[in-house]
Amino acid sequence: xxxxxxxxxxxxxxxxxxxxxxxxxxxxxxxxxxxxxxxxxxxxxxxxxxxxxxxxxxxxxxxxxxxxxxxxxxxxxxxxxxxxxxxxxxxxxxxxxxxxxxxxxxxxxxxx
Amino acid sequence: xxxxxxxxxxxxxxxxxxxxxxxxxxxxxxxxxxxxxxxxxxxxxxxxxxxxxxxxxxxxxxxxxxxxxxxxxxxxxxxxxxxxxxxxxxxxxxxxxxxxxxxxxxxxxx
Numbered sequence: 001x002x003x004x005x006x007x008x009x010x011x012x013x014x015x016x017x018x019x020x021x022x023x024x025x026x027x028x029x030x031x032x033x034x035x036x037x038x039x040x041x042x043x044x045x046x047x048x049x050x051x052x053x054x055x056x057x058x059x060x061x062x063x064x065x066x067x068x069x070x071x072x073x074x075x076x077x078x079x080x081x082x083x084x085x086x087x088x089x090x091x092x093x094x095x096x097x098x099x100x101x102x103x104x105x106x107x108x109x110x111x112x
Numbered sequence: 113x114x115x116x117x118x119x120x121x122x123x124x125x126x127x128x129x130x131x132x133x134x135x136x137x138x139x140x141x142x143x144x145x146x147x148x149x150x151x152x153x154x155x156x157x158x159x160x161x162x163x164x165x166x167x168x169x170x171x172x173x174x175x176x177x178x179x180x181x182x183x184x185x186x187x188x189x190x191x192x193x194x195x196x197x198x199x200x201x202x203x204x205x206x207x208x209x210x211x212x213x214x215x216x217x218x219x220x221x222x
Contacts, residue, residue, distance in 0.1 A: 004155075033210070035212075040121070040214060040215075041214060042202060042212040042213055042214040042215050043156075043202070043212040044212075045209070045210065048209075058209075090155060090156065092156075094210075099144060099206050099210070100144075100146070100158060100161055101146075101158075101204075101210060102158070103148075103155040103156040103157075104155055105154065105155040106154075106155050
């Protein structure tokens with residue numbers, strides 16, 4: 001039982017490049033989330049998916065797209081990376097009923 | 113609007129001293145409340161959670177938190193801090209959606 005896994009752990013992009021952050025969970029959770037963490041800002045929700053086939057915008061969705069590929073996987077795509085997207089990105093999934101969230105180890109992204 | 117605040121950005125305590133980290137929430141109804149800990153370079157680990165019932169909640173690593181409805185608070189406590197507790201601590205609430213506080217960084221002096 002690996003919990004929530006994320007790939008890659010680190011990534012450096014140039015402005016304008018695209019990439020996809022991968023997230024998978026093996027806890028059979030319905031809901032999954034993408035957050036970004038910036039110093040002094042706590043965690044801010046980018047997108048979430050309440051169930052397979054559905055996605056919704058969070059607090060800071062601009063510049064991002066998501067895909068809920070199946071119940072296990074929820075990916076985050078940056079189509080044209082900008083320096084303002086330099087951040088640490090966390091994926092999470094939550095238990096049905098209690099909505100307790102469990103987090104992956106994070107992806108540290110730098111956009112030059 | 114739902115919000116979670118943590119008034120202290122950075123706290124320093126001596127090893128063996130007691131600790132209290134403050135958290136206040138603003139929700140229409142009592143939300144689910146959580147405390148997470150993040151060690152440097154790591155993801156967030158759940159310390160404890162409150163849904164209903166007993167207002168004093170026990171968590172892992174010797175932490176506890178007390179829900180006080182009258183003060184809209186959910187403060188985290190530990191009677192004796194260890195050097196390994198140095199980390200960033202996040203309070204979070206869930207009502208209609210999940211909202212995190214900005215975090216409190218804890219430093220521990222030897």
